[in-house]
Amino acid sequence: MEQSSETVTSKKRLAFNQSTSSKPSKVPRLVTPTNSDMNKTKNDVKNLGLSTIPRSQKITDDIKTDFSETINEIQYIFIEGQKKLNKLLNEVLQVDDRGTPNSATQTSDKPLNGDANMQYSPVQSDLKTTEVANTESEGDNSPILTSLDATFQILPEYEDKICQTELTYERCRCLAVSGYKDKVCQTEPEFQNCFNDLSAHNRANAYYQICLNSETSPRTSSEEGDLESPRTETNHGMLPHCILESNLNSVQSSLTCTNENACSGSRKLPPELFSRFLNHLEDYLASFCTEQFLQTWDGMEQQNMARKHHNPEAELISRYKQEMALRRKYHNQLMKIKGNIRVFCRIRPLDPNIEGTNEDCVYISPDNKDVVLVKHRKKLLNFEMSLVFPQDCTQSQLFEEVESLITSCIDGFNVCIVAYGQTGSGKTYTMEGTLTDPGINPRALNELFNEISAKHDWIYSVYVSMLEIYNEQIRDLLSIEQSKLEVWNIEGQNSIRQKANSLLEVNEMYLRGKKNRVTAPTNMNSASSRSHTLLLVEVEGQNVITNTRTKGKLYLIDLAGSENVVKSGVDGQQLKEAGFINKSLSTFCDVLNAIIMKKPHIPFRNSKLTHLLQDSLGGNSKTLLITQVSPSMLHLTETLRTLQFAQRLQSMQIGDTPIRSREKVNNTENNGMENETTELKTPNAERSRESGQLQPRFASLHTVSTPRVSNGKFKKRNIAKQYRQ
């Protein structure tokens, strides 16, 4: 802590050199810090001579403890310094006119100040000094007393400076307190000036106070000129300025001792020596405090860096990253699936009311749970699916395999979940379920709202439409009139979609739509759907951080059942219905076939159903076909037809098909989305490339191994033949 003369000069008395003109002025309105304020470094602070303070921040307990510890350290070093000062004092006092130690040396051995609560009282001290000076001057006109007179002239001046500094400090502190009440940073020039006016040790103290006040001051409204906050002497003990005052008082009392016993004899103190002493004292304290202040600041800055997550912005970004990771996880799950289409098969339980005692002909292969075995003319035909659900499968087990598609829709993909199969095979049961055991539709809506409500970084709008294609006419199941809408009007018809603000609302809409469906009893099903039902959920999202926008569609489709009109025993109106149903189902199959065959023309417009689904079949859309079959021998022919179609779809690469009417999203609005879709498309692109490379190698295999799927034995024989070759 020894200071060189250069250091002494360079650190020239901060408190004295910066003359304070601390006229009380109106407290300025404090403003939020600018970015440049945030970027101030320790060096800036050094260059500015501690003229600024760090940005407003929540001082955590750790920082407070850290600061308290630093202050304790300061105290300790100050006490050590005090001993040094005593020594210095002795040196000064030794240089008297006799050149011998005087009684002040003994005085310095006892603690000069141990009173932590000692309050500085410049007025009292000043009076005392004046009184002593007067007394002395009255009794003796010796040169010693003249010297002392000169000394006393310095002391009041010094005290005055201290007093001014204290006032400035107080004003500064009040500004800080009122600033923290507003939770804003103190960057106003006046505050800076006040802070500049403080001596280094008081800056440290002020800063400490600010830190404490930021935690302890009541969060009441900050009125301009709120200077009334009492200065709190906290329990952190003796503050540096108190120690300085103590030192000064001790020095002063030593020098101006009025106690006859303690100060026997006269003392001489050359003014220049006393002045030198003060310089030493001041430089010592100022440089020490500056150093401590900077160190502490540095430490706090580091801690703040470590606590960056307290910054809500950083928190959001981190949450957003987590979100992106979740997205990738789900997306990768989907990418593991071959192609963008999955084909499930669900075997419903036998219904004794319809199928009687007919024996089962549909099983799950014991060797491979994804293979359906069908007993046909004493042979077992096998059909491989993405997943097969047995008769005892529950609704929730099925939904577990579906729910990742809901996430895809939220992520901005078009998703199409279609239940397909002959009449009475369980399509409606799978999609709608019952009140006690809900199916995919209500579970999907529930999942959708659960997921979007958990994503706090996004704002979502959900729109619901419920349509029915009955006899090739599209009806709006949610409208009261159930008005007939032409398919080509649909994209522009915002009236058919209704905004759902909550799960409650969407469930209400869904139940309303369900009631409006057309059903009729047939031989095959007591409540047969006579139409295709489409529940369309559009999810539009906006990321509040990146402004990314997403737009996904989720089609939940319960197709009308393919029907053997002879078996179902329909006639009249129902026969006409069956004609439309079978025709549109056949178009649906044609469209999917054309996609499989990569034909240049896809007959989307041949039916209202495929026209509607145009933007959700192909491209990056996800399609899930749930093939429903009855296990009964009674429906063998229909079951075989259904499974053959399903198996063909299972092998198709729907993702390579160009999308015809993909919605163009405004580029300016959708920059973030563009990035995201690029990222999300990458695995697809890679997979396409990969499949392109693999294709030549497997081309021959493909032609040979593509079996007449109606005959599992034939398929096996062909594969065996190929291997033999």
Ligand SMILES: Nc1ncnc2c1ncn2[C@@H]1O[C@H](COP(=O)(O)OP(=O)(O)OP(=O)(O)O)[C@@H](O)[C@H]1O
């Ligand atoms: N997995 C299942 N578990 C229990 N019952 C089922 C299951 N699947 C279907 N059912 C029952 O079978 C009957 C016919 O089912 P559903 O109405 O869902 O057939 P569908 O394929 O929708 O027929 P349609 O095409 O004629 O509307 C219903 O009584 C239904 O409750």
